[in-house]
Amino acid sequence: MDASAPSPPAATGLDRSLVIRRLTKHYRAGAPVLKNITLTVEGRGVTAIIGPSGTGKSTLVRCINRLIDPSAGEILFLGQDLAKLHGRALRKARRHIGMVFQEFNLVERLSVIENVLTGRLGYVPVWRAWLRKFPAEDVDRAFRLLDAVGLSDLATRRADRLSGGQRQRVGIARALMQHPDLILADEPTSSLDPKTSVEIMELIARRAGEHEIPVIVNLHNVELARRFADRIVGLSKGEIVFDGPPHRLEDTHLLAIYGGEGWLE
Amino acid sequence: MIEAASSRATPFPPNWLARIGLLALALYVVYACSTLDITWARFVEGLGHAPRFISRMLPPDVAPDKLQLLRHGMIESLQIAILATVFGIALSLPLGLAAARNLSPGPLAWLSRTLIALLRTFHPVIVAILCVKAIGFGALAGVVALIVASMGFVSKLLADAVEEMSMQQVEAVHATGAPFLSVIVIGVLPQVMPRFVGFCAYQLDSNLRNSALVGLVGGGGIGATLFTAFQRFDYDFVLTIVLAIVAIVMIGEIVAGWMRSLFQ
Numbered sequence: 001m002d003a004s005a006p007s008p009p010a011a012t013g014l015d016r017s018l019v020i021r022r023l024t025k026h027y028r029a030g031a032p033v034l035k036n037i038t039l040t041v042e043g044r045g046v047t048a049i050i051g052p053s054g055t056g057k058s059t060l061v062r063c064i065n066r067l068i069d070p071s072a073g074e075i076l077f078l079g080q081d082l083a084k085l086h087g088r089a090l091r092k093a094r095r096h097i098g099m100v101f102q103e104f105n106l107v108e109r110l111s112v113i114e115n116v117l118t119g120r121l122g123y124v125p126v127w128r129a130w131l132r133k134f135p136a137e138d139v140d141r142a143f144r145l146l147d148a149v150g151l152s153d154l155a156t157r158r159a160d161r162l163s164g165g166q167r168q169r170v171g172i173a174r175a176l177m178q179h180p181d182l183i184l185a186d187e188p189t190s191s192l193d194p195k196t197s198v199e200i201m202e203l204i205a206r207r208a209g210e211h212e213i214p215v216i217v218n219l220h221n222v223e224l225a226r227r228f229a230d231r232i233v234g235l236s237k238g239e240i241v242f243d244g245p246p247h248r249l250e251d252t253h254l255l256a257i258y259g260g261e262g263w264l265e
Numbered sequence: 266m267i268e269a270a271s272s273r274a275t276p277f278p279p280n281w282l283a284r285i286g287l288l289a290l291a292l293y294v295v296y297a298c299s300t301l302d303i304t305w306a307r308f309v310e311g312l313g314h315a316p317r318f319i320s321r322m323l324p325p326d327v328a329p330d331k332l333q334l335l336r337h338g339m340i341e342s343l344q345i346a347i348l349a350t351v352f353g354i355a356l357s358l359p360l361g362l363a364a365a366r367n368l369s370p371g372p373l374a375w376l377s378r379t380l381i382a383l384l385r386t387f388h389p390v391i392v393a394i395l396c397v398k399a400i401g402f403g404a405l406a407g408v409v410a411l412i413v414a415s416m417g418f419v420s421k422l423l424a425d426a427v428e429e430m431s432m433q434q435v436e437a438v439h440a441t442g443a444p445f446l447s448v449i450v451i452g453v454l455p456q457v458m459p460r461f462v463g464f465c466a467y468q469l470d471s472n473l474r475n476s477a478l479v480g481l482v483g484g485g486g487i488g489a490t491l492f493t494a495f496q497r498f499d500y501d502f503v504l505t506i507v508l509a510i511v512a513i514v515m516i517g518e519i520v521a522g523w524m525r526s527l528f529q
Contacts, residue, residue, distance in 0.1 A: 094442035105437035122442030
């Protein structure tokens with residue numbers, strides 16, 4: 001069983017780039033949410049996707065790890081087309097992609113450390129998960145990650161007793177626990193106050209940078225995107241209308257992305 | 266102004282359908298009482314028999330041979346109740362998960378829901394009569410009957426609890442690439458466990474009570490002892506048995522409450 005095999009080396013030199021080709025998604029026929037998106041994300045750095053609510057940011061990110069099934073197109077990552085995977089192959093591919101959620105999505109009744117170890121579920125057999133007999137090196141690493149996100153003294157606290165910022169830190173540790181080759185973050189700061197939002201984005205950018213893991217993050221806060229992203233992709237009505245480094249993002253682009261104008265003054 | 270007020274719809278229009286329905290129900294109750302010979306006089310006459318019956322019950326019979334019978338029947342009933350609860354719950358877990366429409370594929374969920382509906386169709390006593398006919402007199406028939414009842418109750422409520430859980434938590438576990446069973450173990454069970462334990466505790470309680478019932482129709486246990494005592498007009502022994510059942514049921518309720526409090 002390869003379920004107990006060691007995780008692939010955190011390969012420097014491994015190509016972690018993501019190529020999306022002609023990605024289309026419609027929930028109802030004739031009303032596409034994503035229209036023919038083509039996007040190449042290099043295997044490092046933070047790529048922020050900005051755009052108005054309901055424009056398909058979330059759908060785009062969720063198509064990558066197939067929490068949502070795309071209607072058409074290709075998603076090439078680590079040498080395979082994620083859009084074509086099913087069952088076991090899809091689960092194996094998902095192990096390489098960590099995800100951070102807007103509502104944190106921790107298992108509320110489990111402890112912090114159990115939530116972090118959830119990141120290993122793709123590698124440990126079911127009976128180990130059931131009995132909480134995770135391999136010692138996984139447990140060690142989970143504690144180190146809790147240290148790294150600043151929660152070392154809360155390991156045994158139940159997730160439903162944490163504050164929003166603490167929960168998101170657990171969410172980040174869970175994603176890192178996967179030894180991911182890509183981190184997806186779906187509005188990771190939208191449920192947090194401004195100060196905590198900055199701290200969380202800092203944490204994601206720093207930890208991902210250390211391990212050279214590329215990050216794709218949805219943000220509706222343009223300032224956060226400017227501050228932490230190496231590249232900004234502007235999405236409007238299911239299409240890419242801006243793509244470039246933060247310093248090139250100007251008001252005219254924001255108008256194209258969000259429409260209207262009064263709000264810019 | 267006045268015109269406007271009169272043309273406005275009355276805020277509480279009379280519901281004629283409900284009124285007619287209630288009147289029809291009242292008429293039917295009167296009619297049913299008359300056909301079944303349910304009259305006050307008959308009730309009062311019946312009450313006259315009660316003191317005689319009660320006086321024959323007192324004092325409860327505690328002769329050693331009777332207590333031996335009581336002990337034997339009680340132990341068998343307890344065994345029936347506990348076995349039925351254990352097997353019933355073990356079978357309810359997969360059935361309940363299969364019946365949850367947010368976890369299992371449509372046809373499987375539909376099939377499981379149908380099976381649960383079938384299990385719940387008949388009262389445990391009727392199931393017990395069928396089991397006694399099919400398997401023969403004795404504890405096995407009682408156990409099978411109560412397993413059916415337990416599965417119907419626990420799996421239905423478990424399925425409903427699973428359908429009400431937070432899918433966000435499950436989604437996150439899915440996203441790690443966890444295999445299906447790990448998603449169940451880590452993402453689903455922690456969410457539904459407190460309620461599941463509550464259902465199981467209630468079912469143990471309920472099986473304790475019903476284990477006396479299934480005995481009345483040949484399913485073994487204290488019910489059988491009770492039935493024999495009635496037939497032999499040993500009303501004083503009947504009282505002993507009834508008091509013992511009351512005690513067991515109360516203890517069962519305490520145990521069930523304690524189980525629930527463990528899993529808050």
